[in-house]
Amino acid sequence: MSIGGYTGKILRVNLSQDTVRVDKIPQDWIRQFIGGDGFAARILYEEVPSGTNPLSPANKLIFATGPITGTLWPMSGRSVFVAKGAQTGIWAESHVGGFIGPELKYAGYDLLVVEGRSERPVYILVEDDYVELVDASKLWGLSTSEATVKIQEQQRDPDVQVAAVGPAGERLVKFASLIVNHARAAGRTGMGAILGSKNVKAIAIRGHGGVRVANHEEFVALAKRAQERVRVNPQAKEMGQWGTWILTAVKQEIGELPTYNHRTGVFPGWEQLSGDYIRPRYTISDRACFGCSLACKKVNYIPDGPFAGTLEEGPEYEGLMAFGSTLGIADYPTTLRANQICNKYGMDVISAGTTIGFAIEAFEQGIITEADTGGLKLQWNDSALVIQLLEMIGKREGFGDLLAEGSREAARRIGKGAEKYAMHVKGLEISGQDGRTHRSIGLSHATGARGADHLRSLVTVDQLGYEEVAAKRWGRDKLPEIINPYTEKYKATAVVETENTYCIRDTLIVCWYSVSWPPIFWMDDFAEMLPLATGIAEFGSTERLTEIAERQVTLKRLFNAREGITRKDDQLPERFLKDPMPEGPGKGQVVHLDPMLDDYYRLRGWDLETGLPTDDTIRRLSLQWAT
Amino acid sequence: MVTLQKQLSVDYTKCTGCRLCELACSAKHEGVFQPSLARLRIVKYDDLGLDVPNVCGPCEEAPCVEVCPVYAMRRDPVTKMVYIDHDKCILCKSCIGVCVHGVIRLDTVAMRIIKCDHCGGDPECVKICPTGAITYGTPAQTAVVERHGKLKAYVAEIKRTAKAK
Ligand code: SF4
Ligand code: SF4
Ligand code: SF4
Numbered sequence: 001m002s003i004g005g006y007t008g009k010i011l012r013v014n015l016s017q018d019t020v021r022v023d024k025i026p027q028d029w030i031r032q033f034i035g036g037d038g039f040a041a042r043i044l045y046e047e048v049p050s051g052t053n054p055l056s057p058a059n060k061l062i063f064a065t066g067p068i069t070g071t072l073w074p075m076s077g078r079s080v081f082v083a084k085g086a087q088t089g090i091w092a093e094s095h096v097g098g099f100i101g102p103e104l105k106y107a108g109y110d111l112l113v114v115e116g117r118s119e120r121p122v123y124i125l126v127e128d129d130y131v132e133l134v135d136a137s138k139l140w141g142l143s144t145s146e147a148t149v150k151i152q153e154q155q156r157d158p159d160v161q162v163a164a165v166g167p168a169g170e171r172l173v174k175f176a177s178l179i180v181n182h183a184r185a186a187g188r189t190g191m192g193a194i195l196g197s198k199n200v201k202a203i204a205i206r207g208h209g210g211v212r213v214a215n216h217e218e219f220v221a222l223a224k225r226a227q228e229r230v231r232v233n234p235q236a237k238e239m240g241q242w243g244t245w246i247l248t249a250v251k252q253e254i255g256e257l258p259t260y261n262h263r264t265g266v267f268p269g270w271e272q273l274s275g276d277y278i279r280p281r282y283t284i285s286d287r288a289c290f291g292c293s294l295a296c297k298k299v300n301y302i303p304d305g306p307f308a309g310t311l312e313e314g315p316e317y318e319g320l321m322a323f324g325s326t327l328g329i330a331d332y333p334t335t336l337r338a339n340q341i342c343n344k345y346g347m348d349v350i351s352a353g354t355t356i357g358f359a360i361e362a363f364e365q366g367i368i369t370e371a372d373t374g375g376l377k378l379q380w381n382d383s384a385l386v387i388q389l390l391e392m393i394g395k396r397e398g399f400g401d402l403l404a405e406g407s408r409e410a411a412r413r414i415g416k417g418a419e420k421y422a423m424h425v426k427g428l429e430i431s432g433q434d435g436r437t438h439r440s441i442g443l444s445h446a447t448g449a450r451g452a453d454h455l456r457s458l459v460t461v462d463q464l465g466y467e468e469v470a471a472k473r474w475g476r477d478k479l480p481e482i483i484n485p486y487t488e489k490y491k492a493t494a495v496v497e498t499e500n501t502y503c504i505r506d507t508l509i510v511c512w513y514s515v516s517w518p519p520i521f522w523m524d525d526f527a528e529m530l531p532l533a534t535g536i537a538e539f540g541s542t543e544r545l546t547e548i549a550e551r552q553v554t555l556k557r558l559f560n561a562r563e564g565i566t567r568k569d570d571q572l573p574e575r576f577l578k579d580p581m582p583e584g585p586g587k588g589q590v591v592h593l594d595p596m597l598d599d600y601y602r603l604r605g606w607d608l609e610t611g612l613p614t615d616d617t618i619r620r621l622s623l624q625w626a627t
Numbered sequence: 628m629v630t631l632q633k634q635l636s637v638d639y640t641k642c643t644g645c646r647l648c649e650l651a652c653s654a655k656h657e658g659v660f661q662p663s664l665a666r667l668r669i670v671k672y673d674d675l676g677l678d679v680p681n682v683c684g685p686c687e688e689a690p691c692v693e694v695c696p697v698y699a700m701r702r703d704p705v706t707k708m709v710y711i712d713h714d715k716c717i718l719c720k721s722c723i724g725v726c727v728h729g730v731i732r733l734d735t736v737a738m739r740i741i742k743c744d745h746c747g748g749d750p751e752c753v754k755i756c757p758t759g760a761i762t763y764g765t766p767a768q769t770a771v772v773e774r775h776g777k778l779k780a781y782v783a784e785i786k787r788t789a790k791a792k
Contacts, residue, residue, distance in 0.1 A: 209661060220654050227757070288643035291650060294757075
């Protein structure tokens with residue numbers, strides 16, 4: 001292929017038929033979707049019909065990279081898994097760092113599509129042109145970490161990159177994750193359950209080739225300058241030192257640190273979950289994903305106490321929230337151990353912690369009792385209980401079997417009004433933000449294609465009060481409302497523009513932290529770089545990139561619409577709409593979702609009543625084939 | 628007069644395993660982003676949280692020079708850099724096996740031996756490394772810089788720990 005960056009090939013592995021096929025990527029896909037999320041959306045829409053049972057052989061797992069994956073561009077080592085969601089039954093995607101995305105490119109493919117179901121446990125081995133389904137019966141039951149090591153040993157190559165399912169994925173825990181490089185998680189939406197349902201323990205990739213861009217000299221020069229920008233950015237430096245833990249203090253300060261199952265936003269024990277506290281006591285090394293100058297990953301070791309000897313990378317802020325403040329636990333070692341269990345079993349940290357939080361609150365309210373839990377007394381601030389419950393979920397043992405379904409389904413089975421305490425949107429548990437104190441995230445959570453999502457359109461500019469950035473992006477006339485976290489006004493404008501940029505980020509694919517926290521790069525930076533990488537001049541226009549982003553957001557919406565998603569599903573849990581924030585700086589705040597939804601649909605060109613893309617919009621974005 | 632040759636030195640405690648050095652190296656020498664053709668290698672121990680950069684030299688007795696049966700691998704008498712004379716190389720690949728750091732590679736497409744040449748005195752890996760895990764200088768220089776850096780980090784750590792308590 002003459003276009004730079006891409007390998008131009010899709011590797012398809014059909015497990016049912018035991019066949020392998022290599023397809024070419026049509027050139028018009030590139031111009032319409034760029035890569036990553038976009039290609040995956042195109043394939044999923046066309047090949048997985050509505051009504052498909054996510055855990056049936058008809059679902060497909062798509063592993064995608066972008067045109068600059070594996071190059072010198074900052075933080076370009078990320079990749080995405082896409083499928084119809086195990087837990088939600090709608091569009092599902094999960095991005096992951098580490099090193100496996102570049103390895104797929106070096107092996108010669110832009111995408112890997114896993115189809116069908118294997119009769120026996122296997123792992124998929126891809127080494128350049130060589131593809132094999134290797135017997136994995138001896139690996140079944142192993143932790144993600146053990147499986148990774150075993151595969152590298154079997155292949156006699158420590159550089160084989162592995163995405164593995166743990167015992168949770170094998171047992172179809174609905175929020176099972178895929179783990180690469182021992183601790184980096186494609187965490188959300190249950191990709192582990194999808195691979196587990198296909199009888200696949202792991203995807204193992206080794207590539208010896210390279211990635212060629214269109215204009216090598218200029219691309220390298222620009223990429224080096226971009227790396228330098230990451231290095232000198234003050235917030236990036238902080239992130240490099242403290243990782244995402246830096247957010248604990250920020251969230252506490254603005255009263256948005258989810259505590260007691262999102263009941264409140266301030267947590268008295270926050271200090272013990274903050275970077276200042278953790279780093280000097282527990283951190284032993286800083287690590288990075290492929291091609292990243294920032295290095296937000298921290299390896300930690302617990303020297304004493306009940307969890308002495310725990311050595312693990314993480315947790316991120318979301319883990320501190322999910323196993324700390326959300327459960328009322330002011331103890332870092334507990335969060336590290338809980339995070340480790342999630343990594344080894346292969347489970348999503350946010351969903352696991354939030355589902356446990358739901359159970360504790362339901363217990364507190366008397367909706368479930370010891371008769372339901374098998375004698376367990378559920379209560380806040382109980383480290384031992386959390387560890388025990390996590391193991392039970394991973395093994396689907398006793399009460400853990402119910403929680404393994406996620407909070408929405410668990411609440412449905414419990415009944416008796418339990419749904420009120422299940423903090424989810426469209427089945428996906430809410431991440432560590434709160435729409436009451438940060439209105440734009442309320443809209444993001446409600447409209448996210450994969451459910452309550454903080455990664456596709458989270459605006460940080462309003463939350464952190466970056467006035468100048470806001471003026472530049474959205475016009476001075478929208479100040480101060482647009483950066484006032486407590487008004488609904490203009491929030492849809494900020495969310496839509498941010499979602500569009502993140503959408504391009506996810507087609508490239510680069511790390512969240514390069515565009516948001518801190519915001520180092522934005523749409524115009526991608527527009528400067530993409531023509532050098534691909535040789536396609538039209539990618540140099542931000543209008544064109546915006547149109548591509550709109551196409552993708554709308555295509556994901558169409559995928560969900562086929563599954564019956566409409567405006568009525570773009571909701572938030574009652575708590576965010578009706579229970580005013582009880583304390584802290586945002587005391588008294590609730591989310592008024594409807595005005596923001598109206599604005600959002602209007603800007604997206606979706607129907608106000610139904611929330612579905614209008615015919616005009618579908619035509620404008622050349623998506624007629626998808627109706 | 629004795630001139631100390633400049634060398635690549637590594638401090639694995641600083642390395643984050645980002646592999647930017649491998650990328651920059653292959654980009655410079657091969658015009659492509661291809662870590663398998665990089666002249667250095669990051670060995671990763673993900674389960675321990677360790678990353679160890681492997682670079683060429685300094686080798687007092689360079690085994691690659693010793694083992695080469697046709698004297699294709701030689702040492703520059705001034706810079707002391709080991710280099711390969713491709714005209715003489717018979718591709719026996721002995722040097723690959725014997726290299727103490729595992730950094731001599733075989734390009735299996737072009738069928739040639741590839742080896743670090745310190746980029747002629749201005750190594751790319753050093754310039755791109757965001758953490759200073761790879762440095763370039765005479766062994767004496769690097770030692771001083773390293774010790775100085777360690778001490779500063781150590782003092783900062785003491786201060787921060789004291790503050791946190
Ligand atoms: S910022 Fe963190 S998550 Fe992003 S690429 Fe770098 S190390 Fe990975
Ligand atoms: S190639 Fe290997 S053996 Fe030869 S000088 Fe370099 S490190 Fe030493
Ligand atoms: S560039 Fe530096 S920090 Fe990154 S892998 Fe190489 S030696 Fe380590």
